[in-house]
Amino acid sequence: MPRAxxxxxxxxxxxxxxxxxARSLIIVIAPMILLQSVVAFVFMERHWxxxxxxxxxxxxxxIAAIIDMMETYPHDADYANIIRIAQDRMxxxxxxxxxxxxxxxxxxxxxxxxxxxxxxxxxxxxxRPYWIDTVGNSNIVEVRIQLEGKVLRVFVRRxxxxxxxxxxxxxWMVGTSLVLLMIAIPFLRNQIRPILTLAEAAESFGKGRPxxxxxxxxxxxxxxxxxxxxxxxRERIERxxxxxxxxxxxxxxxxxxxxxxxxxxxxxxxxxxxxxxxLDQDIDDMQSMxxxxxxxxxxxASEDPGRFDLGAYFQKLGEEAALRKCKLSTTLVGDxxxxxxxxxxARLLSNVIGNAFRYAKTVEINxxxxxxxxxxxxxxxxxxxxxxxxxxxxxxxxxxDQARNLDASGTGLGLSIARDIARSHGGDITLEDSPxxxxxxxxxxxx
Numbered sequence: 260m261p262r263a264x265x266x267x268x269x270x271x272x273x274x275x276x277x278x279x280x281a282r283s284l285i286i287v288i289a290p291m292i293l294l295q296s297v298v299a300f301v302f303m304e305r306h307w308x309x310x311x312x313x314x315x316x317x318x319x320x321x322i323a324a325i326i327d328m329m330e331t332y333p334h335d336a337d338y339a340n341i342i343r344i345a346q347d348r349m350x351x352x353x354x355x356x357x358x359x360x361x362x363x364x365x366x367x368x369x370x371x372x373x374x375x376x377x378x379x380x381x382x383x384x385x386x387r388p389y390w391i392d393t394v395g396n397s398n399i400v401e402v403r404i405q406l407e408g409k410v411l412r413v414f415v416r417r418x419x420x421x422x423x424x425x426x427x428x429x430x431w432m433v434g435t436s437l438v439l440l441m442i443a444i445p446f447l448r449n450q451i452r453p454i455l456t457l458a459e460a461a462e463s464f465g466k467g468r469p470x471x472x473x474x475x476x477x478x479x480x481x482x483x484x485x486x487x488x489x490x491x492x493r494e495r496i497e498r499x500x501x502x503x504x505x506x507x508x509x510x511x512x513x514x515x516x517x518x519x520x521x522x523x524x525x526x527x528x529x530x531x532x533x534x535x536x537x538l539d540q541d542i543d544d545m546q547s548m549x550x551x552x553x554x555x556x557x558x559x560a561s562e563d564p565g566r567f568d569l570g571a572y573f574q575k576l577g578e579e580a581a582l583r584k585c586k587l588s589t590t591l592v593g594d595x596x597x598x599x600x601x602x603x604x605a606r607l608l609s610n611v612i613g614n615a616f617r618y619a620k621t622v623e624i625n626x627x628x629x630x631x632x633x634x635x636x637x638x639x640x641x642x643x644x645x646x647x648x649x650x651x652x653x654x655x656x657x658x659x660d661q662a663r664n665l666d667a668s669g670t671g672l673g674l675s676i677a678r679d680i681a682r683s684h685g686g687d688i689t690l691e692d693s694p695x696x697x698x699x700x701x702x703x704x705x706x
Contacts, residue, residue, distance in 0.1 A: 311422045318380075318420040323384045324349075326404065353412070361405055361410070366394070373417075377400070389403060401414055457489060525538055567596070569597060585619065586621045586622070597633060612637055631705060639693060639695060641697035643698045644698055686702065
């Protein structure tokens with residue numbers, strides 16, 4: 260039983276709309292339609308059918324009374340008094356026809372509640388051959404009763420045998436529902452708009468873009484609280500980044516001063532040339548590591564988003580590939596212009612593509628910009644990276660001992676910085692096997 264219930268809800272979730280506005284409309288409209296359906300069914304089943312049956316009983320009772328008077332007073336040849344009484348008192352138009360056979364039964368109407376009830380009452384009260392027409396004239400019902408030597412024809416107003424005011428109830432029910440929907444839908448849209456605005460602001464912040472200027476908490480109290488919480492969270496994160504950047508800048512300045520002093524002391528001190536050269540190299544390595552760590556910790560969060568021309572960047576890559584004596588092929592599908600943080604995105608591509616240039620002789624780059632995202636695929640024929648190490652290479656200061664030692668000439672921060680930049684744009688970097696035999700890097704960024 261629980262499995263069947265879970266399967267049912269999975270099917271409901273599969274076919275339900277995905278957006279909040281559509282689901283909210285269903286929550287508002289579905290109970291209203293269900294309630295109206297139940298009310299209409301109960302009304303039609305109880306009230307409408309009961310009233311129609313009682314009206315039909317009264318009408319057939321009047322017809323039966325006319326037949327009894329005609330049979331009780333047969334001396335009245337033309338039955339003028341009976342016809343007058345029927346018309347004045349019972350509001351029935353009565354005619355006597357020759358004893359011809361009754362017409363064949365006509366087609367049943369689609370909604371035949373009057374036809375069924377009236378036929379049943381004639382059979383129960385009069386129990387003689389009859390013919391009725393409830394279709395021909397919308398306002399008149401014709402009834403013919405086979406009597407001895409004649410046919411009694413009676414014209415009855417439909418309202419006498421049928422609850423004809425039902426459409427007023429349906430009109431009121433549907434009309435009030437439409438009025439309520441016209442009020443509820445704009446109100447619901449106004450309640451959902453702040454949620455959508457908050458989602459857009461959070462998405463922009465996640466991609467490193469500035470928050471919309473017109474954003475401010477609106478809507479219901481819970482939505483406003485979520486908006487204020489988001490603003491406070493954003494301010495705390497930005498304040499933390501600023502404090503971290505300021506601290507690292509101060510540390511970098513102090514360490515640079517010490518390293519500069521070391522270089523000066525080595526330049527003034529005597530000694531073996533080989534020893535001085537080794538110390539100079541150690542100082543340069545320390546300074547390079549310091550710069551790399553500072554760049555990794557600071558990132559490019561302070562840079563404002565702007566336009567980045569991917570086509571122009573690929574042209575520069577062609578010049579770099581020629582200098583490195585690498586075979587490069589690039590493919591760009593879609594709009595070359597992107598809205599990202601230009602310097603950070605250029606560094607992201609340079610770190611990943613630079614590794615491909617360093618360890619391979621053939622590099623293929625395919626970029627596809629469309630449907631709200633940019634996918635850059637970089638293939639090379641280098642030594643590659645073992646599958647079990649492809650997540651570890653993104654860790655800071657990690658160096659591989661086998662196969663491809665990524666960023667060997669640097670500090671081991673190239674891919675860490677690249678992934679940090681990609682994720683700050685709302686994207687990511689993954690590594691796979693390349694059809695060229697080396698490594699494939701896939702950069703995905705919303706754009």
